Amino acid sequence: MPILYKSITAVLALTGCISLLITGEMNLLVCTGGLSIFGGYYRFFRDRPQASKRVAAILAQAALFVFIADASVITGDVFLAVAHMTITFQGIKSFDLKEPWDHLQVYFMSLLQLIIASELTRALTFGVIFVIFMVLLVTAMVLSHFLKEGTLGRVRIRRPVTAIVMLTVLCTAIFFMALPRTPQRFIGKSHIRGIKTVGFSDKVDFGSFGDIKLDQTVVMRIEMDQEVSSPHYWRGIAMDSFDGVSWRNTAREKSRLLKTGDEFVIAPYDRTRVVEQRIYLEPIDSDVIFGLAKMTAVNVDTFSLLVDDASGITMPGKLSRRIKYTVRSDMAGILTGRSEKRYLQVPRGVENIIGLAKSVTGGSSSDLQRAFAIEAYLKRNFAYSLATVPPPVGMSVLENFLFRTKTGFCEHYASSMVIMLRGLGIPSRVVNGFYGGERNEYGNYLIVRQSDAHAWVEALIGNEWKRFDPTPAVAAQKPPALSHFLDSLRLQWTRYVVGFSSEDQKEIVRTLASPFTLKGLPKLRFSSFRTVLFWSLALGFVSLLLYAVMKKLRFRRYSFVTRTYLEFRALLRKKGLKVTDAMTAGDLLRVSRKGGFGIEAEEFLNLYESHRFGSREMTDHVRQRYKALLKKLGTGKRAEDI
Amino acid sequence: MQNTFIKQLQTAVESVIRGKSEAVAMAIVTLLGRGNLLIEDVPGVGKTTLAYALAKATDCAFQRIQFTSDMMPSDIIGVSIFNPESREFEFKPGPVFANIVLADEINRTSPRTQSALLEAMNERKITMDRRTLVLPDPFMVIATQNPVEYHGTFPLPESQLDRFMMQIRLGYPDPEHEKRAVAGLSGFALIEKLAPVVTKADILKMQEAADAVAVEDTVMDYLMKIIIATRSDDRIRLGSSTRGAQFLLRAAKAHAYYTGRDFIVPDDIKRLAPSVLGHRLILKTRRGIFDAEDVVRDMVESIPVPV
Numbered sequence: 001m002p003i004l005y006k007s008i009t010a011v012l013a014l015t016g017c018i019s020l021l022i023t024g025e026m027n028l029l030v031c032t033g034g035l036s037i038f039g040g041y042y043r044f045f046r047d048r049p050q051a052s053k054r055v056a057a058i059l060a061q062a063a064l065f066v067f068i069a070d071a072s073v074i075t076g077d078v079f080l081a082v083a084h085m086t087i088t089f090q091g092i093k094s095f096d097l098k099e100p101w102d103h104l105q106v107y108f109m110s111l112l113q114l115i116i117a118s119e120l121t122r123a124l125t126f127g128v129i130f131v132i133f134m135v136l137l138v139t140a141m142v143l144s145h146f147l148k149e150g151t152l153g154r155v156r157i158r159r160p161v162t163a164i165v166m167l168t169v170l171c172t173a174i175f176f177m178a179l180p181r182t183p184q185r186f187i188g189k190s191h192i193r194g195i196k197t198v199g200f201s202d203k204v205d206f207g208s209f210g211d212i213k214l215d216q217t218v219v220m221r222i223e224m225d226q227e228v229s230s231p232h233y234w235r236g237i238a239m240d241s242f243d244g245v246s247w248r249n250t251a252r253e254k255s256r257l258l259k260t261g262d263e264f265v266i267a268p269y270d271r272t273r274v275v276e277q278r279i280y281l282e283p284i285d286s287d288v289i290f291g292l293a294k295m296t297a298v299n300v301d302t303f304s305l306l307v308d309d310a311s312g313i314t315m316p317g318k319l320s321r322r323i324k325y326t327v328r329s330d331m332a333g334i335l336t337g338r339s340e341k342r343y344l345q346v347p348r349g350v351e352n353i354i355g356l357a358k359s360v361t362g363g364s365s366s367d368l369q370r371a372f373a374i375e376a377y378l379k380r381n382f383a384y385s386l387a388t389v390p391p392p393v394g395m396s397v398l399e400n401f402l403f404r405t406k407t408g409f410c411e412h413y414a415s416s417m418v419i420m421l422r423g424l425g426i427p428s429r430v431v432n433g434f435y436g437g438e439r440n441e442y443g444n445y446l447i448v449r450q451s452d453a454h455a456w457v458e459a460l461i462g463n464e465w466k467r468f469d470p471t472p473a474v475a476a477q478k479p480p481a482l483s484h485f486l487d488s489l490r491l492q493w494t495r496y497v498v499g500f501s502s503e504d505q506k507e508i509v510r511t512l513a514s515p516f517t518l519k520g521l522p523k524l525r526f527s528s529f530r531t532v533l534f535w536s537l538a539l540g541f542v543s544l545l546l547y548a549v550m551k552k553l554r555f556r557r558y559s560f561v562t563r564t565y566l567e568f569r570a571l572l573r574k575k576g577l578k579v580t581d582a583m584t585a586g587d588l589l590r591v592s593r594k595g596g597f598g599i600e601a602e603e604f605l606n607l608y609e610s611h612r613f614g615s616r617e618m619t620d621h622v623r624q625r626y627k628a629l630l631k632k633l634g635t636g637k638r639a640e641d642i
Numbered sequence: 643m644q645n646t647f648i649k650q651l652q653t654a655v656e657s658v659i660r661g662k663s664e665a666v667a668m669a670i671v672t673l674l675g676r677g678n679l680l681i682e683d684v685p686g687v688g689k690t691t692l693a694y695a696l697a698k699a700t701d702c703a704f705q706r707i708q709f710t711s712d713m714m715p716s717d718i719i720g721v722s723i724f725n726p727e728s729r730e731f732e733f734k735p736g737p738v739f740a741n742i743v744l745a746d747e748i749n750r751t752s753p754r755t756q757s758a759l760l761e762a763m764n765e766r767k768i769t770m771d772r773r774t775l776v777l778p779d780p781f782m783v784i785a786t787q788n789p790v791e792y793h794g795t796f797p798l799p800e801s802q803l804d805r806f807m808m809q810i811r812l813g814y815p816d817p818e819h820e821k822r823a824v825a826g827l828s829g830f831a832l833i834e835k836l837a838p839v840v841t842k843a844d845i846l847k848m849q850e851a852a853d854a855v856a857v858e859d860t861v862m863d864y865l866m867k868i869i870i871a872t873r874s875d876d877r878i879r880l881g882s883s884t885r886g887a888q889f890l891l892r893a894a895k896a897h898a899y900y901t902g903r904d905f906i907v908p909d910d911i912k913r914l915a916p917s918v919l920g921h922r923l924i925l926k927t928r929r930g931i932f933d934a935e936d937v938v939r940d941m942v943e944s945i946p947v948p949v
Contacts, residue, residue: 562949581946586909612949613858614905 003045005147008140009103010041012133013090016110019129020083023120027084030070033063034087040094051095063088083116100144107137122322124486124493131169138168156559163549176500177508204239204432205246206397206411213386213409215450219284221491222437222446225276228331233467234290234448236433237312238458242415244347244396247430254306254314257298263326264305266313267333269296274328280494281323289313290433291327293467294335300325310429311335311465322498335458335465343427343460346419352399353416354423367426368461371468374420375457378470383407413470414455421459428459431467443488561618564630565608568601571634585609597633604629644902647848650839654699658832659688661819667900668810668917669696669784673845674852675896677807677889678763678783680921685788687812691829693744693784700845701838702741703778707759709751711794715758719768733770738762741778741842745785749795759783760802780845800880800924807889808914809921852899857891857906860948865890865911867945872923877937880924890918908947915942 017034020026044050051059063085071081086109093106114133117126142161220234239247257264274296281290289298289305291313298305298313300323306314346354360377361370385407391400398419401412414430421428435454437446456469496504565585572579572588575595579588585605592601607626611618618626648670655666665681669692672679681689690706697704707718720736737743738759745759762768763783767776785806787798803809815823823829865887873881882890894910901910920935927933 565949580943582943584909584912584947585907586913609907609909610903610905613861613907614903615856615858 002143002147005103005140005143006045008136008143009097009106010044010094012110012136012140013037013041013094013106015129015133015136016113017087017090019114019117019126019133020087020120022123022125022129023117025080025083025120026087027070027075027080030066030074030081030084031087033066034091036091037094040091040097044094044097050098053096056092056096059092060089063092079116079119083113083120086113086116100148103140103144107140111137122494122498124490127493127497134168134172135165138165167546167549176497177505204248204411206415212450212453217282217450218447218487218490219282219434219450219452220290220437220446220448221280221440221443221487221494222448223278223444224446228275228292230436232292232436232446233431233454233456233469234434234437235293235295235311235431236288236290237308237314238310238429238431240310240342240429241345242347242419242430244349244398247415249308249310250342254308257305257307257313259304263297263299263328265297266307266311267294267296267330269328269330269333271328273332274330277327277329279325279327280491281325283319283321285318287315287318289315289325289327292329292331294330294333295327296330296333297328298325299327310337322494324495336463337427337460337465338463339427339460343429344422344425346422347396349396350398350419350423353402353419356402357420357423360420361424367424367459368466370424371421371426371428371459371461371466374417375468375470378413378417379472381406382413382472384409384472384474388412410455410471413472414457417457417468417470421457426459426461428457429465431456431458435469440484440488440491442485443491445488445491447484447487559612560623561608561611561626564626565605565612568604568608568630568633571630600629600633604633644900645848647840647844648900648902651696651699654836654839655692655695658695658829658836659691660823661815662688662692662812665692665810665812666696668808669693671893671896671900671914672807673700673780673782674848674899675807675889675892676780676782676849677892677896678785678805680803680806680809681784681786681812682789682809683786683811683813687814688829689784689786689812690744690746691833692812693742693786694830694833695836696784697742697744698833698836699838700742700840700842702780702842702845703739704742704744705737705740706744706746707737708746709748709755711750711752713751713755715755718755718759719762719770722771731771733773733775735775738768739775739777741780741782743781743783745783747788748785749787749797751796753796753799756796756798756802759785760805764805780842780849800922803921804883804885806921807893808917810917848899851904852892852896855895855898855904855906857895861906861908861911862891864908864945864948865894868911868915868919868942871941871945872919872938875937875941877925877927878923878934879926882919882922886919886922890915893918912942912947915939 014037017037021031066088067081067085070084071078075081075084090106090109090113093102093109096102097106110133114130118130139161142157142164146157222234237249239249241248241250257266259265275292277291279290289295289300291298294311295313300315302315304316306316308314357374361373364370364373382401383406386409388401388408389405391397391404395404398412398416401408402416418428418430432453432455434448434452435456436452437448439445440447454471456467456471458465458467460466569579569588572592572595577591577595579591583591585608589602589605604626607622607629610616611622651670652663652666655669656663659666669679673696681692683689694704694706696702716736718736718738720734720739722731722733724730725732748756748759762777763781766779766781767774769775788795814820869882869887869890872878872886875881890911893914894906897910897914898904898906916935916938919938923934923937925934925937
């Protein structure tokens with residue numbers, strides 16, 4: 001068995017296992033059996049004797065028992081248990097590689113592992129692994145075919161293998177682009193777990209932001225159709241009620257948004273005045289739609305959208321998958337509202353805070369000025385720090401922040417400001433969302449991380465909700481350029497592979513058909529004669545290309561010796577002699593005598609037999625003679641003339 | 643190129659039995675492949691002459707056993723006789739202790755005696771009185787049977803037929819050769835004049851060389867395809883056994899060596915398949931062995947040859 005074939009099998013087995021391991025969902029304890037894969041392949045490369053079928057069967061049964069225990073008790077998830085079992089099986093199989101059939105089993109197992117992994121991850125790494133896997137699998141299949149034929153090592157296979165791999169990749173790409181997109185998943189419920197965030201649910205416990213601010217995980221990537229001056233406040237949802245420990249929404253009257261065409265319209269807007277943001281949201285286990293205020297329309301692939309009375313847009317259910325949506329925001333638009341009791345609610349025991357508010361806003365004459373004064377006071381006199389100490393007994397968190405430590409993070413600032421405003425009779429609320437984001441120069445988009453989670457304040461001045469941000473600015477850390485480059489790749493991956501939608505398919509068709517359609521035609525009409533013509537031509541061209549390549553490959557399958565022999569056979573046919581596939585070289589000699597071929601045919605066939613079946617290499621000299629004989633047989637000249 | 647020994651052997655045997663070069667070649671191939679030969683033909687066409695000439699041309703010990711219905715196994719193997727002087731049983735070896743044994747009209751004797759010979763043929767040794775005696779090397783049985791006279795014969799069962807590497811027939815010589823044979827010296831007179839051209843040692847060496855002939859993988863696949871096809875052909879009730887496949891490979895190797903090659907080509911297999919496989923098959927129509935040969939010949943014409 002050639003070393004190349006061995007290595008490919010080993011790498012494929014490893015690829016399958018690695019694809020599962022990178023998902024981070026594997027219970028490593030259950031998979032430890034898979035470690036034997038290294039021992040197995042070491043022995044395999046060393047040509048040590050393979051395990052007997054009985055031993056393999058016993059081990060496989062043991063693995064099945066582990067699987068049952070795994071599915072019922074250890075992880076309690078059949079899907080994951082299957083994944084664990086495949087890893088164990090790869091380990092077992094590595095000791096049992098006798099026949100080509102065993103290798104095939106390894107390939108199928110790897111394929112299964114990749115399918116499972118595709119359910120568990122959407123990482124770019126997986127995409128890379130998948131491409132590697134595909135190339136290797138095709139190579140392995142071709143090799144095993146040659147191995148079965150017994151022509152491996154005697155036929156030059158580098159070119160056919162490369163060609164087949166290229167073709168496969170091409171066909172896969174075409175299929176990928178052409179397959180109809182369905183929102184349904186192939187294997188029931190998706191196993192991708194979202195990033196656990198807080199702050200985007202109905203209730204936010206105090207202090208939970210602190211953990212998030214340390215997390216560098218990317219939450220969103222945002223492409224915008226025009227430059228917007230910073231700062232960017234990616235508005236999420238607003239909270240109105242504070243009990244000293246947590247913020248919550250008390251009255252979330254949600255109304256359904258109307259869908260016009262592809263998008264849900266929140267407010268009528270002028271297409272030329274809105275900023276369009278294409279947002280790729282990682283799975284964050286939340287139903288909130290983020291965007292710059294004021295959002296006027298959202299284009300997202302769901303059945304319905306809900307809007308609450310604080311202009312928070314939410315989807316009907318939490319999604320634990322990546323989504324992509326487009327928000328159109330009118331930057332000059334204002335959030336209107338009217339005062340309600342819940343925007344003036346304060347918890348008990350905040351008299352000191354209200355006192356503080358009064359002293360801070362002593363010199364102000366209007367609500368707007370008062371709000372600015374509080375904002376400025378908090379910004380100037382307080383320090384930003386994620387390291388907070390719990391308050392002493394009998395003291396509330398906010399009092400501790402305002403009068404004792406004077407250090408805190410956005411939550412403290414926003415909460416304090418809202419309570420102070422409410423103490424002064426100004427309706428206000430805390431808004432949770434994200435702030436800023438770093439620009440990625442490679443893909444020209446913004447990266448928003450968990451650490452960009454932010455809370456700020458909206459206060460009702462007149463009938464307009466105005467935004468205030470009392471939190472002092474913190475210098476952001478700049479990640480190295482390389483990580484930006486990788487991240488831009490990830491965005492492309494998300495955008496064009498994971499999130500490849502029927503929309504994109506239409507786009508591709510449109511682009512392809514553009515030479516045949518008038519520019520600016522809004523929709524491709526399949527009824528039009530030109531498109532039909534174009535597609536049939538394109539299809540014809542592709543099939544022609546395929547046919548040519550396949551034909552070439554079929555011919556390439558044979559070595560020079562056989563090819564030349566087949567040419568001779570064709571020559572006899574042309575002479576009108578009956579030649580079948582069941583004829584040996586000896587039969588051909590008898591037939592060729594009938595056709596008037598003499599001594600050259602005998603020499604030619606002898607050369608063929610001894611080099612095809614006698615495992616001799618053909619020297620260049622013999623090669624020329626061989627060719628010349630055929631040529632002479634074709635032209636009918638005498639042998640001595642050569 | 644063909645080995646000179648083989649060429650000389652062929653020439654020597656053909657000088658006795660003229661116009662039968664194909665049959666002679668098959669006999670030599672069987673000898674090289676360490677097999678046994680079954681010749682089925684009517685009396686008087688030279689079956690015995692061929693066997694005898696082959697033995698004479700190779701300086702091999704030759705024994706002829708004329709089978710009759712009243713023969714006993716001991717008539718073939720030998721018998722232990724009490725020697726009153728040494729007061730011991732002494733083994734008197736039978737006619738089977740030779741290099742080339744002609745078993746004439748093997749179907750005339752009882753199955754018991756037949757099987758005594760066939761076991762010796764297969765095992766290359768004989769067990770008597772708890773003693774094992776090894777038969778000489780090279781060892782080849784050429785058995786003949788007469789297809790016409792079915793009266794009072796015991797046809798060989800398939801399991802016994804399976805032990806012969808090949809079955810051939812001689813047929814009548816063509817008129818030209820026949821005329822010369824009738825007018826000239828008789829076969830036996832010619833054989834008496836025959837001088838050995840190869841030694842036993844040469845034959846053993848050639849047998850080893852034939853064993854070492856290379857078999858390319860695709861050719862092996864072709865052979866197996868033929869064997870498997872005999873089992874699924876709808877004209878055949880019983881296909882070839884695995885032993886049949888082994889014999890076909892050995893015969894093909896020997897044939898390759900006979901023609902002077904050290905590797906097998908598909909042609910070797912295709913040419914030998916009818917005579918190596920024919921007598922092993924049972925046709926559904928229950929006709930003669932040579933019909934089976936025709937079936938095989940027809941069958942291989944539909945099996946693609948590796949190129």
